Amino acid sequence: MKNLLFHEIHQKSRLSIKEVNEALKEFDLYSAQWSILFCLKQFGPMTQKGIWQYMNVEAPTVTRTLVRMEQSGWIVRKEGSDKRERIVQLSEHAEQVVPQIEKRIAELEERMLAALTDEEQQQLIRLIKKIGMEDNKEEDVAND
Amino acid sequence: MKNLLFHEIHQKSRLSIKEVNEALKEFDLYSAQWSILFCLKQFGPMTQKGIWQYMNVEAPTVTRTLVRMEQSGWIVRKEGSDKRERIVQLSEHAEQVVPQIEKRIAELEERMLAALTDEEQQQLIRLIKKIGMEDNKEEDVAND
DNA sequence: ACCATATACTTACTTAGGTAAATAAATTCG
DNA sequence: CGAATTTATTTACCTAAGTAAGTATATGGT
Numbered sequence: 001m002k003n004l005l006f007h008e009i010h011q012k013s014r015l016s017i018k019e020v021n022e023a024l025k026e027f028d029l030y031s032a033q034w035s036i037l038f039c040l041k042q043f044g045p046m047t048q049k050g051i052w053q054y055m056n057v058e059a060p061t062v063t064r065t066l067v068r069m070e071q072s073g074w075i076v077r078k079e080g081s082d083k084r085e086r087i088v089q090l091s092e093h094a095e096q097v098v099p100q101i102e103k104r105i106a107e108l109e110e111r112m113l114a115a116l117t118d119e120e121q122q123q124l125i126r127l128i129k130k131i132g133m134e135d136n137k138e139e140d141v142a143n144d
Numbered sequence: 145m146k147n148l149l150f151h152e153i154h155q156k157s158r159l160s161i162k163e164v165n166e167a168l169k170e171f172d173l174y175s176a177q178w179s180i181l182f183c184l185k186q187f188g189p190m191t192q193k194g195i196w197q198y199m200n201v202e203a204p205t206v207t208r209t210l211v212r213m214e215q216s217g218w219i220v221r222k223e224g225s226d227k228r229e230r231i232v233q234l235s236e237h238a239e240q241v242v243p244q245i246e247k248r249i250a251e252l253e254e255r256m257l258a259a260l261t262d263e264e265q266q267q268l269i270r271l272i273k274k275i276g277m278e279d280n281k282e283e284d285v286a287n288d
Numbered sequence: 289a290c291c292a293t294a295t296a297c298t299t300a301c302t303t304a305g306g307t308a309a310a311t312a313a314a315t316t317c318g
Numbered sequence: 319c320g321a322a323t324t325t326a327t328t329t330a331c332c333t334a335a336g337t338a339a340g341t342a343t344a345t346g347g348t
Contacts, residue, residue: 014335017335018335021336047326048326048327049325049327059326059327059328060327060330063327063328082325082326084325084326084327085327086327
């Protein structure tokens with residue numbers, strides 16, 4: 001029975017990525033790339049480590065995505081004072097377009113969550129956050 | 145704010161896959177492969193279409209995974225009466241080992257859901273199922 | 289019976305994620 | 319100071335998922 005839960009999460013994850021990719025098509029962008037743009041918009045220039053830590057993925061994943069985004073002109077990477085690290089920031093083009101994308105994605109999310117009340121959405125986030133391994137202490141659960 | 149929800153789903157999806165892969169290592173198996181084994185164990189021999197429809201993925205995804213599983217001896221594919229379709233079933237080896245894997249995965253899931261009561265788990269499934277596009281009618285929500 | 293269409297699967301190519309190992313810069317310690 | 323260790327990023331190789339287009343078998347309409 002519990003299989004159902006992970007099965008369901010896995011499916012909704014794929015579904016949302018698929019829908020986001022569809023919405024991003026007109027901007028020539030992919031979901032993981034958008035996640036990074038969104039992150040940079042929120043926090044300003046940051047190191048690659050900052051990005052993969054926030055996104056909770058491994059370093060190579062971010063490297064690859066950033067290479068593609070640099071090639072397509074969404075981001076710029078420059079050397080930090082610590083020469084090991086590279087500081088990532090939005091390109092001018094990205095700065096201009098990100099608000100439009102944000103709007104488009106917000107509409108999509110609203111459509112996909114239309115069947116849930118605001119209360120249910122909050123409940124859902126609260127419960128999902130509880131999933132995990134032992135390191136799921138109060139601090140993680142408390143920050144809502 | 146709503147970004148948080150998809151962000152969270154995406155992360156838990158990755159996390160659960162990562163943990164499942166870790167648990168499956170000793171069986172030389174990957175999460176998507178296990179999903180198919182589980183499916184075949186539940187329903188018995190079925191066509192590839194049956195598998196990708198149940199799993200809610202595209203046909204090529206299943207083709208690829210089955211090719212690997214056939215090579216490593218987990219499944220067998222034979223021609224159906226309709227010569228276009230291929231009927232997939234567990235190998236003898238798989239029949240023997242699947243129960244052990246099932247047990248291992250069940251333990252893992254229990255650990256990952258330890259912070260949620262049974263009631264919360266049911267609630268969580270109910271809410272997740274509500275996520276989707278327009279085709280989210282009563283039938284989908286009612287079947288719990 | 290034949291041609292057009294539909295269906296089941298496969299192939300080729302793309303993004304996205306992971307691990308392991310390599311590289312290069314910083315830091316620590318004797 | 320110099321060698322050893324740690325840290326940030328990259329490279330190489332794996333699974334997983336998607337789309338688009340190709341192949342082969344069934345099916346339907348005239």
